[in-house]
Amino acid sequence: MDAFVHLYLGHLFGDYVLQNGWIATKKSKSKIVLLIHVLLVVLSHVVFAFGVNFRLYQFLAVLGIGALHYITDMIKIEAGPRGWIGYIIDQTIHVLIIIIFLGAFKDISFWLPTWVSIRFAFSIFNAYLIGILFHIVFNDEGYKRDIIGYIFRAVLPWIGSVWAELAVFAVGLWACGSAYGWKRDMIYSMVTSAALTTIWGVFL
Secondary structure, eight states: OHHHHHHHHHHHHHIIIIIHHHHHHHTTTHEEEEEHHHHHHHHHHHHHHHHHTTTTHHHHHHHHHHHHHHHHHHHHHHHHHOOOHHHHHHHHHHHHHHHHGGGGGOOOSSSHHHHHHHHHHHHHHHIIIIHHHHHHOOSOOOOOOOOOHHHHHHGGGGGGOOHHHHHHHHHHEEEEEEESSSSSHHHHHHHHHHHHHHHHHOOO
């Protein structure tokens, strides 16, 4: 479980936080830009998977994750399904790739505490993955980061109180609605992030 959390955080940070607008736009048209994207993902994996007992074979495992990430993105670009279905399939494959390599990281004592990695991963999941998913579902035009929504969705996993989470959700929903208009993708992103965070806090 610990290894998966840290590796998934590495994936989320590399695939979302380190992927700026230029990379997102150009990677489907240039193999060099796609390679830059994958190298950033590999770097992110190394940072978050690093710890005591990190050895050469773990680094090679990360390179394996990166190589399969590159192949997955290439297939998606060339022949993969589009829209939200393609998006979910793509992210599911990346998770399965991590699972394949989990055994190589079982003996590492990670530098980042697991509880921090869990919240950090949940923050990125809320802010980016959910936001992009609902944008794809409800919009045809190019994606623009809703910075206010990112901030509120990312903060939710760090609060630790259901009532406080609901208060932050309400303020975030109002702030996003006021700033961007009451769009369906924004509303569903906020509601889903709040619901998942609340369920996680109550049952896990």
